[in-house]
Amino acid sequence: TILPFGFGAADIRSCLKILGDDLSKVDKKAIxxxxxxxxxxxxxxxxxxxxxxxxxxxxxxxxxxxxxxDWTGIDIxxxxxxxxxxxxxxxxxxxxxxxxxxxxxxxxxxASLVLMNKVHELKDMEGLTRWCVYAxxxxxxxxxxxxxxxxxxxxxxxxxxxxxxxxxxxINGNREFNLRCQTPWGxxxxxxxxxxxxxxxxxxxxxxxxxxxxxxxLPIDPRWGITLRAKGGVENEQNEAKSGEVEAK
Amino acid sequence: xxxxxxxxxxxxxxxxGDLEPVEQDDGPEPIVPIAYSDHFVDVMNYxxxxxxxxxxxxxxxxxxxxxIKINPxxxxxxxxxxxxxxxxxxxxxxxxxxxxxxxxVSSKNYQLWHHRRVIVxxxxxxxxxxxxxTKALLKDPKNYHVWAHRQWVLRTFGVYxxxxxxxxxxxxxxIRNNSAWNQRxxxxxxTSGFTKPVLQREIAxxxxxxxxxxxxxxxxxxxxxxxxxxxxxxxxAITKGAADVFRSDRKCAECLxxxxxxxxxxxxxSRLKTASKMCHDLQTDLCKIRHKYWEYQNGKxxxxxxxxxxxxxxxx
Numbered sequence: 001t002i003l004p005f006g007f008g009a010a011d012i013r014s015c016l017k018i019l020g021d022d023l024s025k026v027d028k029k030a031i032x033x034x035x036x037x038x039x040x041x042x043x044x045x046x047x048x049x050x051x052x053x054x055x056x057x058x059x060x061x062x063x064x065x066x067x068x069x070d071w072t073g074i075d076i077x078x079x080x081x082x083x084x085x086x087x088x089x090x091x092x093x094x095x096x097x098x099x100x101x102x103x104x105x106x107x108x109x110x111a112s113l114v115l116m117n118k119v120h121e122l123k124d125m126e127g128l129t130r131w132c133v134y135a136x137x138x139x140x141x142x143x144x145x146x147x148x149x150x151x152x153x154x155x156x157x158x159x160x161x162x163x164x165x166x167x168x169x170x171i172n173g174n175r176e177f178n179l180r181c182q183t184p185w186g187x188x189x190x191x192x193x194x195x196x197x198x199x200x201x202x203x204x205x206x207x208x209x210x211x212x213x214x215x216x217x218l219p220i221d222p223r224w225g226i227t228l229r230a231k232g233g234v235e236n237e238q239n240e241a242k243s244g245e246v247e248a249k
Numbered sequence: 250x251x252x253x254x255x256x257x258x259x260x261x262x263x264x265x266g267d268l269e270p271v272e273q274d275d276g277p278e279p280i281v282p283i284a285y286s287d288h289f290v291d292v293m294n295y296x297x298x299x300x301x302x303x304x305x306x307x308x309x310x311x312x313x314x315x316x317i318k319i320n321p322x323x324x325x326x327x328x329x330x331x332x333x334x335x336x337x338x339x340x341x342x343x344x345x346x347x348x349x350x351x352x353x354v355s356s357k358n359y360q361l362w363h364h365r366r367v368i369v370x371x372x373x374x375x376x377x378x379x380x381x382x383t384k385a386l387l388k389d390p391k392n393y394h395v396w397a398h399r400q401w402v403l404r405t406f407g408v409y410x411x412x413x414x415x416x417x418x419x420x421x422x423x424i425r426n427n428s429a430w431n432q433r434x435x436x437x438x439x440t441s442g443f444t445k446p447v448l449q450r451e452i453a454x455x456x457x458x459x460x461x462x463x464x465x466x467x468x469x470x471x472x473x474x475x476x477x478x479x480x481x482x483x484x485x486a487i488t489k490g491a492a493d494v495f496r497s498d499r500k501c502a503e504c505l506x507x508x509x510x511x512x513x514x515x516x517x518x519s520r521l522k523t524a525s526k527m528c529h530d531l532q533t534d535l536c537k538i539r540h541k542y543w544e545y546q547n548g549k550x551x552x553x554x555x556x557x558x559x560x561x562x563x564x565x
Protein backbone atom coordinates (compact mmCIF):
# COMPACT_ATOMS: atom_id res chain seq x y z
CA THR A 1 0.00 0.00 0.00
CA ILE A 2 0.96 3.60 -0.43
CA LEU A 3 2.30 5.14 2.74
CA PRO A 4 2.15 8.93 2.83
CA PHE A 5 5.09 9.89 4.94
CA GLY A 6 5.88 13.51 5.60
CA PHE A 7 3.02 15.06 7.47
CA GLY A 8 1.79 11.74 8.82
CA ALA A 9 5.01 10.85 10.60
CA ALA A 10 5.46 14.26 12.20
CA ASP A 11 1.79 14.57 13.17
CA ILE A 12 1.65 11.07 14.59
CA ARG A 13 4.72 11.65 16.68
CA SER A 14 3.32 14.98 17.92
CA CYS A 15 0.05 13.29 18.82
CA LEU A 16 1.87 10.53 20.65
CA LYS A 17 3.86 13.10 22.62
CA ILE A 18 0.74 15.12 23.42
CA LEU A 19 -0.91 11.96 24.74
CA GLY A 20 2.10 11.24 26.94
CA ASP A 21 3.64 8.40 24.95
CA ASP A 22 7.40 7.94 25.30
CA LEU A 23 7.79 6.80 21.66
CA SER A 24 9.46 3.55 22.82
CA LYS A 25 7.26 1.50 20.47
CA VAL A 26 8.18 3.61 17.46
CA ASP A 27 10.65 2.07 15.01
CA LYS A 28 13.03 5.00 15.07
CA LYS A 29 15.73 3.51 12.88
CA ALA A 30 13.27 2.76 10.08
CA ILE A 31 11.97 6.30 10.11
CA UNK A 32 15.44 7.85 10.01
CA UNK A 33 16.38 5.52 7.13
CA UNK A 34 13.29 6.73 5.25
CA UNK A 35 14.33 10.35 5.62
CA UNK A 36 17.48 9.58 3.63
CA UNK A 37 15.31 8.29 0.76
CA UNK A 38 13.10 11.35 0.85
CA UNK A 39 15.78 14.03 0.61
CA UNK A 40 16.38 15.26 -2.93
CA UNK A 41 19.63 16.32 -4.58
CA UNK A 42 18.61 19.92 -4.10
CA UNK A 43 18.49 19.39 -0.34
CA UNK A 44 14.72 19.56 0.07
CA UNK A 45 12.41 16.77 1.22
CA UNK A 46 9.56 14.93 -0.46
CA UNK A 47 6.55 13.62 1.41
CA UNK A 48 6.64 10.30 -0.46
CA UNK A 49 9.43 9.13 -2.76
CA UNK A 50 7.42 9.82 -5.90
CA UNK A 51 5.84 13.06 -4.78
CA UNK A 52 6.50 16.76 -4.49
CA UNK A 53 9.22 18.31 -2.34
CA UNK A 54 8.83 21.60 -0.53
CA UNK A 55 9.40 23.53 2.69
CA UNK A 56 6.59 21.73 4.55
CA UNK A 57 8.41 18.44 4.33
CA UNK A 58 11.75 20.04 5.14
CA UNK A 59 10.17 21.01 8.44
CA UNK A 60 8.65 17.55 8.95
CA UNK A 61 12.04 15.93 8.41
CA UNK A 62 13.74 18.28 10.89
CA UNK A 63 11.08 17.93 13.56
CA UNK A 64 11.12 14.14 13.21
CA UNK A 65 14.90 14.10 13.59
CA UNK A 66 14.67 16.35 16.63
CA UNK A 67 11.91 14.28 18.25
CA UNK A 68 13.85 11.07 17.71
CA UNK A 69 17.15 12.82 18.54
CA ASP A 70 18.83 11.35 15.46
CA TRP A 71 20.07 13.55 12.65
CA THR A 72 21.79 10.86 10.60
CA GLY A 73 18.90 10.81 8.12
CA ILE A 74 19.49 14.36 6.94
CA ASP A 75 22.25 15.91 4.86
CA ILE A 76 22.24 19.11 6.89
CA UNK A 77 24.45 21.31 4.68
CA UNK A 78 22.28 20.53 1.65
CA UNK A 79 19.09 21.16 3.59
CA UNK A 80 20.43 24.47 4.88
CA UNK A 81 21.50 25.51 1.39
CA UNK A 82 17.98 24.90 0.10
CA UNK A 83 16.40 26.97 2.84
CA UNK A 84 18.87 29.84 2.41
CA UNK A 85 18.19 29.89 -1.35
CA UNK A 86 14.44 30.01 -0.68
CA UNK A 87 14.56 33.35 1.11
CA UNK A 88 12.76 35.85 -1.11
CA UNK A 89 13.95 39.37 -1.97
CA UNK A 90 11.54 40.85 0.59
CA UNK A 91 13.02 38.81 3.44
CA UNK A 92 10.21 36.27 3.76
CA UNK A 93 10.68 32.61 2.85
CA UNK A 94 8.59 30.74 0.30
CA UNK A 95 7.45 27.19 -0.36
CA UNK A 96 10.30 26.68 -2.83
CA UNK A 97 13.11 28.69 -4.37
CA UNK A 98 11.54 31.59 -6.27
CA UNK A 99 8.18 31.34 -4.53
CA UNK A 100 6.55 34.24 -2.68
CA UNK A 101 7.50 34.72 0.97
CA UNK A 102 4.69 33.29 3.08
CA UNK A 103 4.03 33.04 6.83
CA UNK A 104 3.55 29.28 6.95
CA UNK A 105 6.61 28.44 4.88
CA UNK A 106 8.70 31.05 6.70
CA UNK A 107 7.85 29.22 9.91
CA UNK A 108 8.79 25.86 8.37
CA UNK A 109 12.10 27.26 7.13
CA UNK A 110 13.10 29.08 10.32
CA ALA A 111 12.04 26.24 12.63
CA SER A 112 14.07 23.83 10.47
CA LEU A 113 17.15 26.06 10.71
CA VAL A 114 16.70 26.49 14.46
CA LEU A 115 16.37 22.74 14.97
CA MET A 116 19.53 22.21 12.88
CA ASN A 117 21.30 25.01 14.79
CA LYS A 118 21.92 26.87 11.53
CA VAL A 119 19.84 30.05 11.76
CA HIS A 120 23.01 32.13 11.38
CA GLU A 121 23.34 30.86 7.78
CA LEU A 122 20.45 33.03 6.60
CA LYS A 123 21.73 35.75 4.27
CA ASP A 124 19.18 38.43 5.07
CA MET A 125 18.29 38.35 8.77
CA GLU A 126 17.42 42.06 8.78
CA GLY A 127 15.04 41.50 5.87
CA LEU A 128 13.40 38.60 7.66
CA THR A 129 13.05 40.73 10.81
CA ARG A 130 11.42 43.52 8.83
CA TRP A 131 9.18 41.07 6.94
CA CYS A 132 7.92 39.59 10.21
CA VAL A 133 7.34 42.96 11.88
CA TYR A 134 5.48 44.26 8.84
CA ALA A 135 3.27 41.16 8.80
CA UNK A 136 1.47 42.59 11.80
CA UNK A 137 -1.21 45.25 11.56
CA UNK A 138 -3.25 44.22 14.56
CA UNK A 139 -3.46 40.57 13.63
CA UNK A 140 -0.85 38.96 11.41
CA UNK A 141 -1.08 38.37 7.65
CA UNK A 142 0.52 35.54 5.75
CA UNK A 143 1.71 37.74 2.88
CA UNK A 144 1.81 41.52 2.32
CA UNK A 145 -1.53 43.07 1.33
CA UNK A 146 -3.60 40.09 2.45
CA UNK A 147 -6.13 40.12 5.30
CA UNK A 148 -5.09 39.20 8.85
CA UNK A 149 -5.64 35.57 9.83
CA UNK A 150 -5.50 34.16 13.36
CA UNK A 151 -3.23 31.22 12.53
CA UNK A 152 -0.38 33.56 11.56
CA UNK A 153 -0.17 34.70 15.15
CA UNK A 154 1.43 31.27 15.52
CA UNK A 155 3.33 30.91 12.24
CA UNK A 156 4.88 34.35 12.42
CA UNK A 157 4.71 34.77 16.18
CA UNK A 158 6.67 31.53 16.62
CA UNK A 159 9.15 32.56 13.97
CA UNK A 160 9.79 35.76 15.90
CA UNK A 161 10.06 33.86 19.19
CA UNK A 162 12.67 31.55 17.70
CA UNK A 163 14.61 34.50 16.27
CA UNK A 164 14.50 36.37 19.56
CA UNK A 165 12.54 39.29 18.09
CA UNK A 166 9.10 38.59 19.57
CA UNK A 167 9.47 41.73 21.69
CA UNK A 168 9.06 43.75 18.49
CA UNK A 169 5.41 42.65 18.18
CA UNK A 170 2.39 44.55 19.41
CA ILE A 171 1.18 41.94 21.89
CA ASN A 172 -2.06 43.69 22.81
CA GLY A 173 -3.10 44.20 19.19
CA ASN A 174 -2.26 40.58 18.44
CA ARG A 175 -4.31 39.33 21.39
CA GLU A 176 -7.24 41.58 20.59
CA PHE A 177 -7.37 40.26 17.03
CA ASN A 178 -7.20 36.59 18.02
CA LEU A 179 -9.94 37.01 20.63
CA ARG A 180 -12.16 38.65 18.02
CA CYS A 181 -11.76 35.49 15.93
CA GLN A 182 -13.58 33.46 18.58
CA THR A 183 -17.06 32.35 17.52
CA PRO A 184 -20.39 31.88 19.30
CA TRP A 185 -19.96 28.13 18.72
CA GLY A 186 -16.61 28.09 20.43
CA UNK A 187 -13.27 27.79 18.69
CA UNK A 188 -11.54 30.30 16.43
CA UNK A 189 -12.03 31.15 12.78
CA UNK A 190 -9.41 32.62 10.48
CA UNK A 191 -11.06 36.07 10.58
CA UNK A 192 -13.63 37.63 12.90
CA UNK A 193 -17.20 36.54 12.03
CA UNK A 194 -16.37 33.35 10.16
CA UNK A 195 -16.95 29.74 11.19
CA UNK A 196 -14.39 28.09 13.47
CA UNK A 197 -12.19 25.19 12.45
CA UNK A 198 -9.67 23.02 14.32
CA UNK A 199 -6.61 24.51 12.60
CA UNK A 200 -7.34 28.13 13.45
CA UNK A 201 -8.48 27.14 16.92
CA UNK A 202 -5.25 25.27 17.60
CA UNK A 203 -2.96 27.94 16.20
CA UNK A 204 -5.04 30.83 17.54
CA UNK A 205 -4.59 29.40 21.03
CA UNK A 206 -0.88 28.72 20.44
CA UNK A 207 -0.56 32.33 19.36
CA UNK A 208 -2.29 33.50 22.56
CA UNK A 209 -0.12 31.23 24.67
CA UNK A 210 3.06 32.86 23.34
CA UNK A 211 1.79 36.28 24.32
CA UNK A 212 1.94 35.22 27.96
CA UNK A 213 -1.14 37.22 28.98
CA UNK A 214 -3.50 34.31 29.67
CA UNK A 215 -2.17 32.37 32.64
CA UNK A 216 -4.43 29.37 32.02
CA UNK A 217 -2.69 28.66 28.70
CA LEU A 218 0.31 26.36 28.97
CA PRO A 219 3.59 27.51 27.42
CA ILE A 220 4.47 25.99 24.05
CA ASP A 221 7.70 25.16 22.29
CA PRO A 222 7.62 27.24 19.08
CA ARG A 223 9.87 24.75 17.29
CA TRP A 224 7.38 21.90 17.60
CA GLY A 225 4.11 23.78 18.00
CA ILE A 226 3.07 21.74 21.05
CA THR A 227 3.09 22.48 24.77
CA LEU A 228 6.24 22.03 26.83
CA ARG A 229 4.23 19.55 28.87
CA ALA A 230 3.57 17.40 25.82
CA LYS A 231 7.15 17.76 24.70
CA GLY A 232 8.51 16.62 28.04
CA GLY A 233 5.94 13.89 28.54
CA VAL A 234 3.13 14.14 31.05
CA GLU A 235 5.44 13.39 34.01
CA ASN A 236 7.39 16.59 33.37
CA GLU A 237 4.32 18.81 33.34
CA GLN A 238 5.01 20.52 36.63
CA ASN A 239 8.65 21.32 35.89
CA GLU A 240 7.91 22.62 32.41
CA ALA A 241 5.12 24.93 33.52
CA LYS A 242 7.63 26.76 35.71
CA SER A 243 10.06 27.42 32.86
CA GLY A 244 8.93 30.45 30.95
CA GLU A 245 10.37 31.48 27.62
CA VAL A 246 11.81 28.83 25.37
CA GLU A 247 15.46 29.23 24.54
CA ALA A 248 16.28 28.61 20.92
CA LYS A 249 19.41 26.47 20.79
CA UNK B 250 -8.79 3.11 -22.46
CA UNK B 251 -12.31 2.04 -21.69
CA UNK B 252 -14.02 3.98 -18.97
CA UNK B 253 -16.17 2.21 -16.42
CA UNK B 254 -19.45 3.76 -15.33
CA UNK B 255 -20.13 3.72 -11.62
CA UNK B 256 -23.56 3.33 -10.06
CA UNK B 257 -24.13 4.13 -6.38
CA UNK B 258 -24.17 2.71 -3.86
CA UNK B 259 -21.22 0.64 -5.02
CA UNK B 260 -22.23 -2.00 -2.47
CA UNK B 261 -25.28 -2.71 -4.64
CA UNK B 262 -23.53 -2.45 -8.01
CA UNK B 263 -22.64 -5.43 -10.21
CA UNK B 264 -19.34 -3.80 -11.16
CA UNK B 265 -17.98 -4.24 -7.62
CA GLY B 266 -19.94 -7.40 -6.81
CA ASP B 267 -16.78 -9.52 -6.50
CA LEU B 268 -15.11 -7.19 -4.01
CA GLU B 269 -15.33 -7.35 -0.24
CA PRO B 270 -15.59 -3.72 1.03
CA VAL B 271 -12.96 -2.76 3.63
CA GLU B 272 -14.25 -0.60 6.45
CA GLN B 273 -12.20 2.13 8.08
CA ASP B 274 -10.65 0.85 11.29
CA ASP B 275 -10.96 3.60 13.88
CA GLY B 276 -10.21 1.22 16.73
CA PRO B 277 -12.59 0.08 19.52
CA GLU B 278 -13.27 3.52 21.05
CA PRO B 279 -12.79 6.24 18.45
CA ILE B 280 -12.34 9.77 19.80
CA VAL B 281 -14.05 12.52 17.79
CA PRO B 282 -15.25 10.19 14.99
CA ILE B 283 -16.13 12.02 11.79
CA ALA B 284 -19.77 11.88 10.72
CA TYR B 285 -19.16 10.56 7.21
CA SER B 286 -22.07 10.44 4.79
CA ASP B 287 -23.25 7.03 3.61
CA HIS B 288 -21.96 7.84 0.15
CA PHE B 289 -18.52 8.70 1.53
CA VAL B 290 -18.34 5.44 3.49
CA ASP B 291 -19.51 3.44 0.47
CA VAL B 292 -16.90 4.95 -1.87
CA MET B 293 -14.01 4.72 0.60
CA ASN B 294 -14.86 1.13 1.60
CA TYR B 295 -14.42 0.05 -2.00
CA UNK B 296 -11.38 2.25 -2.52
CA UNK B 297 -9.69 0.55 0.40
CA UNK B 298 -10.57 -2.81 -1.17
CA UNK B 299 -9.05 -1.76 -4.49
CA UNK B 300 -5.94 -0.44 -2.70
CA UNK B 301 -5.52 -3.71 -0.86
CA UNK B 302 -5.45 -5.56 -4.19
CA UNK B 303 -3.32 -2.88 -5.91
CA UNK B 304 -5.77 -3.17 -8.77
CA UNK B 305 -5.04 -0.67 -11.58
CA UNK B 306 -8.13 -1.20 -13.69
CA UNK B 307 -10.80 0.80 -15.50
CA UNK B 308 -13.14 0.48 -12.54
CA UNK B 309 -10.34 1.55 -10.18
CA UNK B 310 -9.69 4.62 -12.33
CA UNK B 311 -13.38 5.52 -12.29
CA UNK B 312 -13.42 5.01 -8.53
CA UNK B 313 -10.49 7.41 -8.00
CA UNK B 314 -12.53 10.07 -9.75
CA UNK B 315 -15.24 9.71 -7.12
CA UNK B 316 -12.68 9.46 -4.28
CA ILE B 317 -11.23 12.79 -5.42
CA LYS B 318 -14.64 14.37 -5.83
CA ILE B 319 -15.68 13.50 -2.26
CA ASN B 320 -12.35 14.71 -0.86
CA PRO B 321 -10.15 16.62 -3.32
CA UNK B 322 -7.26 16.63 -0.82
CA UNK B 323 -7.03 12.83 -0.62
CA UNK B 324 -3.44 12.39 -1.77
CA UNK B 325 -3.74 8.60 -1.88
CA UNK B 326 -6.64 9.01 -4.29
CA UNK B 327 -4.59 11.22 -6.60
CA UNK B 328 -1.51 9.03 -6.37
CA UNK B 329 -3.42 5.82 -7.05
CA UNK B 330 -5.18 7.54 -9.94
CA UNK B 331 -1.79 8.27 -11.48
CA UNK B 332 -0.84 4.61 -11.16
CA UNK B 333 -4.05 3.66 -12.99
CA UNK B 334 -3.48 6.24 -15.72
CA UNK B 335 -0.01 4.84 -16.27
CA UNK B 336 -1.11 1.20 -16.27
CA UNK B 337 -4.06 1.80 -18.60
CA UNK B 338 -2.07 4.15 -20.84
CA UNK B 339 -4.83 6.74 -20.59
CA UNK B 340 -5.05 9.92 -22.64
CA UNK B 341 -3.24 12.50 -20.54
CA UNK B 342 -4.74 15.46 -22.42
CA UNK B 343 -8.17 14.23 -21.33
CA UNK B 344 -6.81 13.93 -17.81
CA UNK B 345 -6.03 17.65 -17.82
CA UNK B 346 -9.73 18.24 -18.52
CA UNK B 347 -10.52 16.29 -15.36
CA UNK B 348 -8.06 18.45 -13.42
CA UNK B 349 -9.74 21.58 -14.87
CA UNK B 350 -13.08 20.25 -13.67
CA UNK B 351 -11.90 19.64 -10.10
CA UNK B 352 -10.00 22.95 -10.12
CA UNK B 353 -13.34 24.76 -10.48
CA VAL B 354 -14.30 23.62 -7.01
CA SER B 355 -10.95 23.05 -5.36
CA SER B 356 -8.11 25.21 -6.68
CA LYS B 357 -6.45 25.90 -3.31
CA ASN B 358 -5.22 22.34 -3.33
CA TYR B 359 -1.63 21.02 -3.20
CA GLN B 360 -2.59 17.60 -4.52
CA LEU B 361 -4.43 18.88 -7.57
CA TRP B 362 -1.61 21.10 -8.78
CA HIS B 363 1.00 18.45 -8.10
CA HIS B 364 -1.08 15.98 -10.13
CA ARG B 365 -1.26 18.50 -12.94
CA ARG B 366 2.51 18.95 -12.82
CA VAL B 367 3.14 15.20 -13.07
CA ILE B 368 0.68 14.85 -15.98
CA VAL B 369 2.27 17.74 -17.86
CA UNK B 370 5.72 16.29 -17.18
CA UNK B 371 4.64 13.06 -18.81
CA UNK B 372 3.09 14.87 -21.77
CA UNK B 373 6.41 16.70 -22.09
CA UNK B 374 4.99 19.82 -23.74
CA UNK B 375 3.90 23.16 -22.35
CA UNK B 376 0.52 22.77 -24.06
CA UNK B 377 -1.99 25.18 -22.55
CA UNK B 378 -0.41 25.46 -19.10
CA UNK B 379 0.07 29.21 -19.37
CA UNK B 380 -3.54 29.64 -20.48
CA UNK B 381 -4.82 27.41 -17.67
CA UNK B 382 -2.87 29.27 -14.98
CA THR B 383 -3.80 32.65 -16.50
CA LYS B 384 -7.46 31.68 -16.30
CA ALA B 385 -7.06 30.54 -12.69
CA LEU B 386 -5.20 33.70 -11.71
CA LEU B 387 -7.73 36.01 -13.31
CA LYS B 388 -10.31 34.38 -11.02
CA ASP B 389 -8.04 34.26 -7.96
CA PRO B 390 -5.02 36.52 -8.51
CA LYS B 391 -3.14 35.49 -5.36
CA ASN B 392 -3.64 31.73 -5.45
CA TYR B 393 -0.31 30.49 -4.12
CA HIS B 394 -0.62 27.04 -5.70
CA VAL B 395 -1.30 28.44 -9.15
CA TRP B 396 1.66 30.80 -8.94
CA ALA B 397 3.91 27.92 -7.85
CA HIS B 398 2.70 25.82 -10.77
CA ARG B 399 3.15 28.68 -13.21
CA GLN B 400 6.73 29.22 -12.00
CA TRP B 401 7.39 25.53 -12.59
CA VAL B 402 5.95 25.80 -16.11
CA LEU B 403 8.10 28.83 -16.91
CA ARG B 404 11.26 27.21 -15.52
CA THR B 405 10.64 23.86 -17.17
CA PHE B 406 9.65 25.05 -20.64
CA GLY B 407 11.47 28.38 -20.70
CA VAL B 408 8.37 30.25 -21.89
CA TYR B 409 9.12 33.62 -20.30
CA UNK B 410 8.51 35.79 -23.41
CA UNK B 411 5.17 37.29 -22.36
CA UNK B 412 5.45 36.96 -18.61
CA UNK B 413 6.35 40.56 -17.78
CA UNK B 414 3.34 41.67 -19.82
CA UNK B 415 1.19 39.26 -17.82
CA UNK B 416 2.57 40.56 -14.53
CA UNK B 417 1.96 44.11 -15.70
CA UNK B 418 -1.66 43.28 -16.57
CA UNK B 419 -2.25 41.85 -13.09
CA UNK B 420 -0.64 44.87 -11.45
CA UNK B 421 -2.90 47.14 -13.50
CA UNK B 422 -5.85 45.27 -11.98
CA UNK B 423 -4.39 45.39 -8.48
CA ILE B 424 -1.17 47.28 -7.80
CA ARG B 425 -1.09 45.67 -4.36
CA ASN B 426 -0.88 42.10 -5.62
CA ASN B 427 2.22 40.87 -3.79
CA SER B 428 2.30 37.60 -5.78
CA ALA B 429 2.58 39.56 -9.02
CA TRP B 430 5.48 41.62 -7.64
CA ASN B 431 7.19 38.40 -6.60
CA GLN B 432 6.64 37.03 -10.11
CA ARG B 433 8.20 40.12 -11.62
CA UNK B 434 11.37 39.52 -9.64
CA UNK B 435 11.30 35.84 -10.62
CA UNK B 436 11.03 36.67 -14.34
CA UNK B 437 13.79 39.28 -14.39
CA UNK B 438 16.09 37.06 -12.34
CA UNK B 439 15.57 34.12 -14.71
CA THR B 440 15.76 36.03 -17.99
CA SER B 441 17.85 39.19 -18.40
CA GLY B 442 19.12 39.31 -14.87
CA PHE B 443 19.42 42.62 -13.03
CA THR B 444 21.80 44.39 -15.41
CA LYS B 445 22.25 48.13 -15.20
CA PRO B 446 19.73 49.00 -17.96
CA VAL B 447 17.26 46.51 -16.48
CA LEU B 448 17.73 48.04 -13.03
CA GLN B 449 17.08 51.48 -14.48
CA ARG B 450 13.90 50.23 -16.09
CA GLU B 451 12.75 48.43 -12.95
CA ILE B 452 13.46 51.41 -10.68
CA ALA B 453 11.37 53.63 -12.96
CA UNK B 454 8.59 51.04 -13.16
CA UNK B 455 8.47 50.60 -9.41
CA UNK B 456 8.38 54.31 -8.55
CA UNK B 457 5.60 54.71 -11.12
CA UNK B 458 3.63 52.09 -9.18
CA UNK B 459 4.49 53.76 -5.86
CA UNK B 460 3.13 57.07 -7.12
CA UNK B 461 -0.25 55.37 -7.60
CA UNK B 462 -0.33 54.01 -4.03
CA UNK B 463 2.59 55.27 -1.91
CA UNK B 464 1.81 53.18 1.17
CA UNK B 465 1.75 49.92 -0.74
CA UNK B 466 4.40 47.67 0.84
CA UNK B 467 4.95 45.39 -2.17
CA UNK B 468 6.77 47.81 -4.52
CA UNK B 469 8.90 49.14 -1.67
CA UNK B 470 9.95 45.55 -0.99
CA UNK B 471 10.65 45.17 -4.70
CA UNK B 472 13.00 48.17 -4.46
CA UNK B 473 14.71 46.43 -1.55
CA UNK B 474 15.16 43.47 -3.86
CA UNK B 475 16.73 45.74 -6.48
CA UNK B 476 19.22 47.38 -4.12
CA UNK B 477 20.35 43.99 -2.84
CA UNK B 478 21.68 42.98 -6.27
CA UNK B 479 25.39 42.31 -6.44
CA UNK B 480 27.44 45.49 -6.94
CA UNK B 481 24.34 47.71 -6.93
CA UNK B 482 25.58 51.28 -7.28
CA UNK B 483 22.61 53.33 -8.51
CA UNK B 484 22.12 54.90 -5.12
CA UNK B 485 21.42 58.38 -6.47
CA ALA B 486 18.67 57.13 -8.78
CA ILE B 487 16.98 55.13 -6.08
CA THR B 488 17.28 57.91 -3.49
CA LYS B 489 15.95 60.52 -5.90
CA GLY B 490 12.85 58.43 -6.49
CA ALA B 491 12.23 58.14 -2.77
CA ALA B 492 12.90 61.84 -2.24
CA ASP B 493 10.26 62.64 -4.90
CA VAL B 494 7.74 60.51 -3.05
CA PHE B 495 8.64 62.14 0.26
CA ARG B 496 8.23 65.62 -1.21
CA SER B 497 4.65 64.83 -2.26
CA ASP B 498 3.79 63.04 0.99
CA ARG B 499 5.89 63.80 4.04
CA LYS B 500 3.87 61.35 6.12
CA CYS B 501 4.53 58.36 3.89
CA ALA B 502 5.80 55.82 6.42
CA GLU B 503 6.89 53.31 3.76
CA CYS B 504 9.07 55.94 2.12
CA LEU B 505 10.82 56.84 5.34
CA UNK B 506 11.21 53.16 6.22
CA UNK B 507 12.93 52.58 2.88
CA UNK B 508 15.21 55.60 3.28
CA UNK B 509 16.29 54.26 6.67
CA UNK B 510 17.12 50.93 5.02
CA UNK B 511 19.13 52.76 2.35
CA UNK B 512 21.11 54.57 5.03
CA UNK B 513 21.89 51.28 6.76
CA UNK B 514 22.87 49.58 3.51
CA UNK B 515 24.85 52.47 2.00
CA UNK B 516 25.91 54.32 5.11
CA UNK B 517 27.20 57.84 5.13
CA UNK B 518 27.21 60.26 8.06
CA SER B 519 24.62 62.54 6.47
CA ARG B 520 22.31 59.66 5.46
CA LEU B 521 22.49 58.16 8.91
CA LYS B 522 21.79 61.45 10.66
CA THR B 523 18.67 61.93 8.53
CA ALA B 524 17.71 58.29 9.07
CA SER B 525 17.86 58.69 12.82
CA LYS B 526 15.42 61.60 12.64
CA MET B 527 13.18 59.52 10.38
CA CYS B 528 13.21 56.62 12.86
CA HIS B 529 12.19 59.04 15.57
CA ASP B 530 9.31 60.40 13.45
CA LEU B 531 8.17 56.90 12.57
CA GLN B 532 8.34 55.79 16.17
CA THR B 533 6.50 58.75 17.66
CA ASP B 534 4.14 59.77 14.91
CA LEU B 535 3.98 58.17 11.48
CA CYS B 536 4.03 54.48 12.33
CA LYS B 537 3.44 54.17 16.07
CA ILE B 538 2.08 50.64 15.80
CA ARG B 539 5.66 49.52 15.07
CA HIS B 540 7.33 51.80 17.59
CA LYS B 541 9.49 48.99 19.02
CA TYR B 542 10.82 48.20 15.55
CA TRP B 543 11.73 51.85 14.92
CA GLU B 544 13.51 51.93 18.26
CA TYR B 545 15.42 48.85 17.13
CA GLN B 546 16.22 50.39 13.74
CA ASN B 547 17.30 53.64 15.33
CA GLY B 548 19.63 51.70 17.59
CA LYS B 549 21.32 50.23 14.53
CA UNK B 550 21.44 53.63 12.81
CA UNK B 551 23.02 55.31 15.82
CA UNK B 552 25.55 52.53 16.25
CA UNK B 553 26.62 52.79 12.63
CA UNK B 554 26.68 56.60 12.82
CA UNK B 555 28.97 56.49 15.84
CA UNK B 556 31.26 54.05 14.06
CA UNK B 557 31.56 56.34 11.02
CA UNK B 558 32.04 59.46 13.13
CA UNK B 559 34.77 57.74 15.16
CA UNK B 560 36.46 56.63 11.94
CA UNK B 561 36.26 60.19 10.57
CA UNK B 562 37.87 61.56 13.75
CA UNK B 563 40.71 59.05 13.53
CA UNK B 564 41.57 59.91 9.96
CA UNK B 565 41.83 63.61 10.80
